[in-house]
Amino acid sequence: MLSKARIKYIKSLQVKKYRQSEQRFVVEGAKSVLELLGSDFVAETVICTQEFINLNQPTLKRYSGEVLEVNESVLSDLGEFRTNDSALAIARMKPNNKVQVNPDEFALMLDDIRDPGNLGTIIRVADWYGISKIIASEDTTELYNPKVIHASMGSFTRVAVYYTELTNYLQVAAVPIWGTFLDGENVHTMDLGKGGIIIIGNEAHGISENIEKLVTRRVTIPRFGRAESLNAAVAAAIICDNLRRGK
Amino acid sequence: MLSKARIKYIKSLQVKKYRQSEQRFVVEGAKSVLELLGSDFVAETVICTQEFINLNQPTLKRYSGEVLEVNESVLSDLGEFRTNDSALAIARMKPNNKVQVNPDEFALMLDDIRDPGNLGTIIRVADWYGISKIIASEDTTELYNPKVIHASMGSFTRVAVYYTELTNYLQVAAVPIWGTFLDGENVHTMDLGKGGIIIIGNEAHGISENIEKLVTRRVTIPRFGRAESLNAAVAAAIICDNLRRGK
Structure with a gap:
């Protein structure tokens, strides 16, 4: 009882x-x-x-x-x-341990992801594609929110999420920094490299200005129809699928 | 007032x-x-x-x-x-007009998608990838649910969603019928063809047995990590991205 x-x-x-x-x-x-x-x-x-x-x-x-x-x-x-x-x-809970991104691996960075379902789904996507590190802005939804845990479908146990101030983190990162924009290189045809940090922007406002300045690779997911944008978790998944498929 | x-x-x-x-x-x-x-x-x-x-x-x-x-x-x-x-x-509301899938186009079929956020996100994905037709099982969440309309971000205006009994529909469809399973052809390397119906399964149970029997192309999204499955909208997006990227 x-x-x-x-x-x-x-x-x-x-x-x-x-x-x-x-x-x-x-x-x-x-x-x-x-x-x-x-x-x-x-x-x-x-x-x-x-x-x-x-x-x-x-x-x-x-x-x-x-x-x-x-x-x-x-x-x-x-x-x-x-x-x-x-x-x-x-x-x-686990302590908020810092994660380091090595030059030969990909990690995701979340610039203010607010929707718990999106955060959980992004963690699940990372786990599917063998990405074990996520760096999240301090305004990103809390990992331990029940809706995040639920949407991650158990993947929260295998993916480390480190909350920190993103600009400071990026300024000392020695790997390519990817951001998704409408005017970047085509993710279907670009040279993907072996590692880097892939920034996923906020659901409504995209990647913030301070962070955009630090992006070294502007990437575009080609559009074939008329929707103005993609859901954050969907965009993360498509980038990951392209990274892993190779050429 | x-x-x-x-x-x-x-x-x-x-x-x-x-x-x-x-x-x-x-x-x-x-x-x-x-x-x-x-x-x-x-x-x-x-x-x-x-x-x-x-x-x-x-x-x-x-x-x-x-x-x-x-x-x-x-x-x-x-x-x-x-x-x-x-x-x-x-x-x-619009009448539930039947949609026909031509041999040179792709359409999505939703086998009992229950989550309104997923349905709205799938409509947005279809619109991004220039897919204008969705066939949905009668148990799929209603298109006009406010959460579906919201998650579609306006794409509900450009994508037709037709609700019907799926097995009857598929039995007379003269196009390839795709289903996503763990034991199918690798979507990264397979010959994609020019058109067909892509079935997205229920969030918890996947594609139902009756529908699985009618699938003519079993497809797999390769996994590189340890998550057991992908969110339905994410899977739909990855299939669409692979269809459109060409070879």
Whole structure:
């Protein structure tokens, strides 16, 4: 049984302020919880149904934290997502460790991505394309927002997201800095190189002026129809697909 | 001034049942309203600020419907999106006209896309890549949902979405039928051909069994990392980018 105080605590973690002060976050859904348990995140509590326990004995045996069994209705009341009727976990946040981009690898940089669904989808895209480092502006949505964790579909466990002031970071970066604009080189035909930082701009305003000045490779995704722009996560995915496909 | 009855009517159009009975829908935000007014949709009422009127005199002069001026707070209360403080329009739905796919063109087919943000983003992707026809299963989210219209960023005015039973449609289609699976041909290297129907599967369950049987080209987006799958709109975008880039 979950105490009222415990329920209140878990629900409080839906709010950024409380996540920050507790340095804990919530992971919802069987798939994401299993990815969490298989990762280097520290999970403290798993709250799940009897069925989840039965189906995942080997994983839960390797896990040394607390497991609380509840029924489906308790579970779907507990989280942000009413559709979750299987498992939920409380885990510790990681410290905001600096990531370095080596000359032979690609990383993504997020210039003020605000939509949690977009951020989660970008993390999933990075993971699909084998990109393990993301540098995010301080105004980018918080990684531990439940909607980000949900949209990342477990990929938050494999992609490091480092929040920092971007201009300072870029000024000392010794790799090509890519930005997507309407007047850049065609990503379908350009020489892609072996590594660099790919900047994804804000959903409404694109790449900010301060950051644009530091871009060394202006890139364009060719357009064949009439939409004015692409969604941020979609643009990130298309750039990544072009990088990986080679020539 | 807006009457209480009018406000109630506009708010009712956020609900599918009322949209269906009225055959009207709401478009929010300056950009989308301007795209609507430049399209072949019939707009009946534009509700907007004095500033919107001042900025868009030429467009509004060509428009013969009703224009109601309100202040920003009335406007942001009226719609689904609190961030809209500029313009909102009420427009007539179009009939669900059948679309035919010719052998020399590509179209998208949506097998039960449920998330309105995904549907809107897919419409925007189609528009970017010059694809003007989408065939959607009857369970796919309704085109006129405010979140779909919003995420499409005006592209709903240029892409026809036809709702129908998919197996019947495919059985008489005389073009290649593409489906994305983990065991298909590599989209980076395969011969793409000149046209066909590209099926995008449901967010959780992928392409349904009945539809899979009718697929004539199994396609794979190569994976370089560890995510298990891609978001539906992202997958659609990557396929489209590969189709258009040529060889």
